[in-house]
Amino acid sequence: MKEGIHPNYRDVCFVDLSNGFKFVTRSTVQTKETIKMEDGRELPLMKLETTSESHPFYTGTQKSVDNLGGRVEKFRNKFAHIKK
Incomplete structure (x- = not known):
């Protein structure tokens, strides 16, 4: 490898701002x-x-679009009277 052209590859601490979780890589x-x-260190x-x-x-807290109270069905019912 050529000297002086590669970035510095070192240990870095990453911190999640939402919950304080830290990991080093x-x-x-x-x-x-x-x-x-x-x-x-x-x-x-x-x-x-x-x-x-x-x-x-x-984390398993993701919500499915299908389980959000029938949004698609509400939309279809609201605009069913409008024709192309």
Whole structure:
């Protein structure tokens, strides 16, 4: 590999802002903030809006369109009198 052309690949702490869930993985993401970990390491910090810990699909709280009170049926009934 050529020297000086590859991004810095290092441990980075990602934090879910909605619930405070933290995880450490390796990344090349550029950050300006750092965080002090429980083990004493100081790692770059990347803040995320949603992770698998808070996303409705992964937490099982996702709602199906079919179960939202018959929205399609209400729409059809409301506009049934309008013809093309």
